[in-house]
Amino acid sequence: MKQELAIQRLNELDRKGRYVFLHRDLSKIFHEDSPRSLNESLARLVKSGILERVARGVYVYALSRYKNTSNTLDLIATALRRGEYNYVSLESALSAYGVISQIPIDRLTLMTTGTKGEYKTPYGVIEFTHTKRAVRDILPYINQTDRPLRVASKAAALRDLNRVGRNTHLIDMEAMHDD
Known part of the structure; x- marks a missing residue:
């Protein structure tokens, strides 16, 4: 695929807020003749700085206007586990609620x-x-926020932390009860 056409298609998707892609998404977007041709095109686009390969099979449109927002990591996570139910919990959720001191x-x-x-x-x-x-x-224990992923409630995040056997000594129990 020619770079100009790739940029044009990626810009169209970027205008809609879509800038994180799986390998299979890009095969549908670029309509390459063969898997080999697609892989060669992707390698060229990565080398030229148009796409970033952020994980195996996951790409970010490097020229996206949204790329450096706080949602990028959420979108990459969603792509990595597409088809599964994922939610922010454990230390990330508890830190967002101000329940643990480390961020x-x-x-x-x-x-x-x-x-x-x-x-x-x-x-x-x-x-x-x-x-x-x-x-x-x-x-019932997950909150919808303005970010792409849902976030566990304080109680659910603490329950998850205990369930998986993580360290709980940084938790401010007073903050757990504040609402």
Whole structure:
């Protein structure tokens, strides 16, 4: 695919707020003849700085007007576990509520119905922790916010932290009860 056409298609999607893509998304966007041709095009676009490969099979449109927003890491996480239920929890949620004193600046901790894993990206580290709970059991304790991912309530984040055996000594129990 020619760079000009790739930029044109990616700009169209960027205007709609879409700038994080899976490999399979790009195959539909670029309509390459073969998987080899697609991979060669993607390699050229990465080399020229038009796309960033942020994790295996996940790309960010480097020229996006949205790229450096706080939502980028959430969107990368969503792409990594597309088809699974993911929500911000553990230290990331508790820090956002002001319940723990340490603020994870470059780390996003998530619970997922998918597989556990840790991904180091240029935008920060994404840590997935698997939950065996069914989505119907999770939903009542999750809050919809203005970010792409839902966020666990204070109580749910603390429960998740205890359930997975994480350190709880930084938790301000007084702040847990403030609303």
